[in-house]
Amino acid sequence: MIDFIHTTPFVLKNTEQIRKLLLHISVQEGYTLSQFYFHFVSAEEITRINKNHLSHDYATDVITFDYSTDKELKAEAYICPEEVKSNAKKYRQTIENEMIRVLVHALLHVCGHDDKADESKLKMRNKEDLYIKIYQTSFK
Secondary structure (H helix, E strand, O other), rough: EEEEEEOOOOOOOHHHHHHHHHHHHHHHOEEEEEEEEEEEOOOOHHHHHHHHHHHOOOOOOOOEEEOOOOOOEEEEEEOOOHHHHHHHOOOOOOOOHHHHHHHHHHHHOOOOOOOOOOOHHHHHHHHHHHHHHHHHHHHH
8 A cells, every 4th residue: 555645735646657656666676565655744844753763953855764574565754845846946857757756765765775875876866767767658
């Protein structure tokens, strides 16, 4: 089950297509996506979560919590649409593409990918780009 929970005026479009994409990615990565909640929250709320859980006192685009066991994915992600919009402008992306990137990014984290080192960050970015293209050509 994939659920999108909105606590801000932002409402995600194309949710069925995005669900299909996320399920496709989990299979491609060798996992079963059992449960994933995506919470869309304000900048204040994501700053609070970031401070309480990661000791960072600033807003960010996404924070993911992984409750998975073995190859069965269970997780939740908190996404700040304000930060996603800001990053879309910064990186000259459409808001839709940047939102897809953030959703995919959260899923890739629970599939075991990290973005700590430059090499792993580049690998993750390449996967995000690939899955954005797949969304645009096959799921939209």
